[in-house]
Amino acid sequence: MSEQMKRWVVKDAMGRISGPFTTEKILHQIKRSELTGDEHVSLYPSGKWIQISKDPIFYDKLLEVLSSENQGTEEEQETNNEDFVTVPDFERPQKPPENKEEKSEKGPIKSKEELYEKLGLVDGAPDIEDLGDDEEDDFEIQDIKKDRSSKKKKSKSGRSKKRRSKNGDDESSSDVLELVSVKGEILKQALKKSLGAVIVAILLVVGLAYFLSGEGGKEGRIRLLAPENFKKGKPGSAKNTVIEGTKYFLEDTFEGYIKSQNYYVQALEQDNKQAEVYALLCLTHLELWPFAYQDSADMKVISTVVQNSSALDPGGQSSATCRVVDLITRGRYQEAKNLTESMLETQVSQTSPPIVFYYLKGYLLEGSGDYAPAIGYFQSAAQLWPQWIKPYYHEAIALTKSDRHNEAANVFRKILKARSGHAKSKLELGVLEYKYLNRAESGKRFLESALNGSERLSNAQQSKGYLGLAEIEFGLGNNSKALSYAQKAYSLNSRNAIAENLVLQLGGADQLKKTKVAGQQLIYEGDQFFREGDYNAAQAHYRAAFEENNKNAGAALKAARCFWKLSFSTEAFDWLNKAIRADSKLIDAYVLMADYYTQRYNFIAASKILSQAQRVSPKSPDVYRGFALIELRRGNPDGAITFGKQSIHLYETNVDTHILMSEAYLAKGDHRLAYNYAAKALEIDINNRKAQTVYAKALGGIQGTDAAIDYLNKLVASYPLVVEYRQALAEVLFEDERFDQSETVFRQVLKIEDKPKDALIGLAKLQKAEGRAKEALESLLEAAVMDPADAEPIFEAGMIYLDAGKPKQALVQFNRVERINKLYPRIHYQIGRAYFQMKDLNQVLQETRLEKANNPNLADAYLLAAEAYMGLKQYNLCASEYQQAIKLRPQSATIYVKMAKCYRRAGSLDAAMAMLTKAASEESGLADIYKEQGAIYETKGEVDLAIESYNQYFVLDPNAPDRAQIEQRIMSLQRQ
Numbered sequence: 001m002s003e004q005m006k007r008w009v010v011k012d013a014m015g016r017i018s019g020p021f022t023t024e025k026i027l028h029q030i031k032r033s034e035l036t037g038d039e040h041v042s043l044y045p046s047g048k049w050i051q052i053s054k055d056p057i058f059y060d061k062l063l064e065v066l067s068s069e070n071q072g073t074e075e076e077q078e079t080n081n082e083d084f085v086t087v088p089d090f091e092r093p094q095k096p097p098e099n100k101e102e103k104s105e106k107g108p109i110k111s112k113e114e115l116y117e118k119l120g121l122v123d124g125a126p127d128i129e130d131l132g133d134d135e136e137d138d139f140e141i142q143d144i145k146k147d148r149s150s151k152k153k154k155s156k157s158g159r160s161k162k163r164r165s166k167n168g169d170d171e172s173s174s175d176v177l178e179l180v181s182v183k184g185e186i187l188k189q190a191l192k193k194s195l196g197a198v199i200v201a202i203l204l205v206v207g208l209a210y211f212l213s214g215e216g217g218k219e220g221r222i223r224l225l226a227p228e229n230f231k232k233g234k235p236g237s238a239k240n241t242v243i244e245g246t247k248y249f250l251e252d253t254f255e256g257y258i259k260s261q262n263y264y265v266q267a268l269e270q271d272n273k274q275a276e277v278y279a280l281l282c283l284t285h286l287e288l289w290p291f292a293y294q295d296s297a298d299m300k301v302i303s304t305v306v307q308n309s310s311a312l313d314p315g316g317q318s319s320a321t322c323r324v325v326d327l328i329t330r331g332r333y334q335e336a337k338n339l340t341e342s343m344l345e346t347q348v349s350q351t352s353p354p355i356v357f358y359y360l361k362g363y364l365l366e367g368s369g370d371y372a373p374a375i376g377y378f379q380s381a382a383q384l385w386p387q388w389i390k391p392y393y394h395e396a397i398a399l400t401k402s403d404r405h406n407e408a409a410n411v412f413r414k415i416l417k418a419r420s421g422h423a424k425s426k427l428e429l430g431v432l433e434y435k436y437l438n439r440a441e442s443g444k445r446f447l448e449s450a451l452n453g454s455e456r457l458s459n460a461q462q463s464k465g466y467l468g469l470a471e472i473e474f475g476l477g478n479n480s481k482a483l484s485y486a487q488k489a490y491s492l493n494s495r496n497a498i499a500e501n502l503v504l505q506l507g508g509a510d511q512l513k514k515t516k517v518a519g520q521q522l523i524y525e526g527d528q529f530f531r532e533g534d535y536n537a538a539q540a541h542y543r544a545a546f547e548e549n550n551k552n553a554g555a556a557l558k559a560a561r562c563f564w565k566l567s568f569s570t571e572a573f574d575w576l577n578k579a580i581r582a583d584s585k586l587i588d589a590y591v592l593m594a595d596y597y598t599q600r601y602n603f604i605a606a607s608k609i610l611s612q613a614q615r616v617s618p619k620s621p622d623v624y625r626g627f628a629l630i631e632l633r634r635g636n637p638d639g640a641i642t643f644g645k646q647s648i649h650l651y652e653t654n655v656d657t658h659i660l661m662s663e664a665y666l667a668k669g670d671h672r673l674a675y676n677y678a679a680k681a682l683e684i685d686i687n688n689r690k691a692q693t694v695y696a697k698a699l700g701g702i703q704g705t706d707a708a709i710d711y712l713n714k715l716v717a718s719y720p721l722v723v724e725y726r727q728a729l730a731e732v733l734f735e736d737e738r739f740d741q742s743e744t745v746f747r748q749v750l751k752i753e754d755k756p757k758d759a760l761i762g763l764a765k766l767q768k769a770e771g772r773a774k775e776a777l778e779s780l781l782e783a784a785v786m787d788p789a790d791a792e793p794i795f796e797a798g799m800i801y802l803d804a805g806k807p808k809q810a811l812v813q814f815n816r817v818e819r820i821n822k823l824y825p826r827i828h829y830q831i832g833r834a835y836f837q838m839k840d841l842n843q844v845l846q847e848t849r850l851e852k853a854n855n856p857n858l859a860d861a862y863l864l865a866a867e868a869y870m871g872l873k874q875y876n877l878c879a880s881e882y883q884q885a886i887k888l889r890p891q892s893a894t895i896y897v898k899m900a901k902c903y904r905r906a907g908s909l910d911a912a913m914a915m916l917t918k919a920a921s922e923e924s925g926l927a928d929i930y931k932e933q934g935a936i937y938e939t940k941g942e943v944d945l946a947i948e949s950y951n952q953y954f955v956l957d958p959n960a961p962d963r964a965q966i967e968q969r970i971m972s973l974q975r976q
Contacts, residue, residue, distance in 0.1 A: 020044035227268035241267040252389035254456035275318035278309035310653040342687030423455035463493030553583030567789030621651035671701030693728035807837035859888035875906035893923035927956035
């Protein structure tokens with residue numbers, strides 16, 4: 001029965017059954033979005049129920065519909081062709097892209113003075129030595145029952161553009177706070193409505209009271225902001241707004257960051273072409289992140305700012321600053337560290353000093369416990385931008401953690417001389433005073449001033465301060481006060497072991513149980529453990545935070561990342577599902593789940609979860625990139641390219657998508673377009689390591705392997721500690737069969753990398769190629785120990801045993817692979833091969849059936865089944881399997897020859913001869929055609945033609961392994 005004539009019944013998600021429908025009708029319903037992929041279908045009248053997306057024809061149609069849902073206009077699509085970058089002149093040798101900043105009207109910052117001029121800090125700009133208290137600006141706090149959107153006109157639909165909270169309610173009814181200038185629109189509207197100064201004052205007082213309450217101010221969370229309402233401002237107005245914002249940014253206080261965020265957003269809405277302002281806004285978001293909701297809405301804000309800055313400044317310091325902030329807030333610290341180091345390496349020799357990256361490098365080093373080098377980076381940032389309080393503060397923190405207490409105290413005093421209200425410095429200095437400098441009364445005053453002041457501190461900072469007061473009171477014999485302070489310290493930071501022990505000592509286990517820990521602090525502590533690589537401790541904190549608040553999707557997402565790192569894939573998927581249930585708009589959770597599914601080769605599940613994400617966010621470039629990744633990993637580069645173009649259409653400067661497109665074109669063998677996309681990725685981010693390695697491979701495809709090797713050698717020489725460049729170099733050398741050089745580089749990686757799993761697997765493949773099976777097995781065993789959830793090293797070990805003719809040992813390894821991941825590619829096929837060597841042909845057939853069910857487009861499974869049927873002398877079934885294989889490999893002359901042998905054994909000599917004719921049309925010089933032809937003529941009794949065919953076999957293959965046997969047959973035929 002043809003595919004189109006099949007009939008199906010359909011069962012929807014509610015269990016309702018309809019039909020029967022033809023295949024054509026089902027495809028039509030999918031096209032019209034009447035069927036979405038959640039349904040089940042069954043062949044009528046007696047088929048089994050399967051999910052509709054598991055049928056290859058329906059699955060392809062579902063993907064086609066998904067890919068076309070968000071097509072732009074024809075005009076938009078015209079800009080989305082593969083020739084979006086200039087194709088290089090391949091007649092001339094190609095040079096790697098140079099690291100040059102494009103000149104613009106503004107141009108790059110050339111000096112410290114120019115930087116200060118841009119920020120309005122010239123003409124005697126004070127540094128930290130002589131800064132005094134600033135006059136308070138006209139800013140007050142307001143409960144945003146009318147948020148920023150209240151300043152806008154109603155939309156065309158007549159509805160006001162209210163922001164929505166994650167639960168769908170108007171955000172105006174939540175406890176979200178914003179600081180706005182009373183000189184702005186809110187005050188103007190109040191005056192226009194003749195409310196009078198008294199009513200305005202009352203509103204401000206009420207707002208202030210709300211802000212200082214437990215729900216609003218010191219304990220409430222805030223929303224991050226991104227520019228939305230772009231409009232042309234008055235000439236110079238944006239610059240003045242930036243100057244005001246930077247003044248507050250430099251103060252390093254919570255209130256200052258709230259104000260600077262508002263100013264920067266306002267400036268960008270007046271002029272959205274200011275890359276440097278986007279960088280400052282990103283740094284502000286980093287400081288406000290501990291106080292934010294950290295949900296999908298906040299993550300989207302950061303993502304939007306990253307996209308805008310990348311479009312303005314691809315490959316520059318400003319866009320890189322935003323990408324580092326984005327990575328830090330997503331918990332991807334190693335990637336943030338890599339990008340920061342790359343920027344320092346490439347920008348250190350430029351005329352514009354990478355001030356921000358000195359700070360970020362110190363920040364990341366401090367977070368991982370490397371205090372000594374962190375101090376140096378903070379000092380460099382402070383010297384280059386002396387008005388910025390933040391580097392001084394972190395320098396003092398690192399000095400404290402290095403037990404350099406007097407030096408730390410001096411830096412804190414220096415900060416307080418410049419900013420007498422800097423509560424964080426007061427608190428830290430208070431701890432130093434009582435704990436290390438033996439001045440308890442002075443320490444107590446500093447701590448009380450910091451904790452009782454108006455400046456908002458993070459939970460960790462408050463915990464440290466209350467612990468200090470607890471210890472001081474305990475030393476004075478005031479146990480009741482000490483217990484109260486210790487409980488506050490523990491509630492704000494459950495990782496504070498000293499506070500925990502003090503509560504136990506003064507109040508016992510009952511008091512400890514009564515002390516409730518803040519969920520936001522649990523996340524902060526979990527982040528610390530994650531940075532340190534203690535994923536087990538991190539997941540425990542994230543889980544506790546989620547149990548306290550089951551709407552905390554960010555905590556669930558981070559718990560999932562930890563479980564995946566710990567090789568607990570089931571738990572990882574469970575926590576990602578919790579994240580999605582907690583916040584259905586958290587696209588990162590969908591995309592990460594799809595990524596994990598594809599790493600486990602479960603492409604259908606990955607497609608389904610991304611389809612859900614697309615219904616939530618139809619215009620998300622991350623979702624389209626996720627679909628592209630699925631197609632690439634399942635061996636469909638054309639599909640990857642289709643989805644990749646959709647993603648780029650929505651987010652032109654996403655470096656990850658351009659890298660993926662380059663990899664897809666490499667898989668197709670189209671090195672020119674692979675080169676174009678890799679070059680574009682480097683234009684966006686020249687420091688991206690994967691972009692560099694993909695570029696090198698594309699370059700090698702165009703100019704030859706030596707060009708790729710030369711390029712990678714230069715990268716290795718410039719960045720000797722970057723493992724990715726050495727790994728890529730070793731792989732290129734291996735592919736070119738330069739085994740000695742490749743092994744040298746692989747072993748260099750083993751010395752540099754902490755867990756060099758990929759290098760060990762690459763080295764094992766090299767050792768196998770050189771016939772060093774024992775060494776290869778040792779390398780694979782070492783790799784398997786590093787990541788027990790990765791089946792690849794075990795699979796490769798099985799292949800070594802199989803190729804060595806040891807099927808029983810191979811079977812042991814392959815069964816281990818199946819226990820780890822039943823969907824591992826070709827696993828049942830390889831198990832079948834092992835059984836074939838063991839002559840267990842029925843077991844071979846069982847394994848090939850399983851492989852065909854998992855991978856119906858794999859011709860090898862049909863070929864192995866055909867050989868098993870040949871061994872069982874079931875020749876018609878043998879021919880049938882070859883017929884299926886030929887549909888998947890229609891140009892394979894060898895398959896036609898093998899099919900001819902089945903037909904000959906079955907007695908169908910005419911069919912056998914027809915197969916040989918087809919084989920000759922595909923590859924006339926294939927020697928096996930004439931050997932099988934001789935056997936057919938011999939069976940027919942046509943001796944002369946048989947001898948002639950056998951002689952032609954020898955002409956085409958003089959060294960045929962069975963030559964002696966065929967010659968005996970010729971002699972036997974001649975005697976007839």
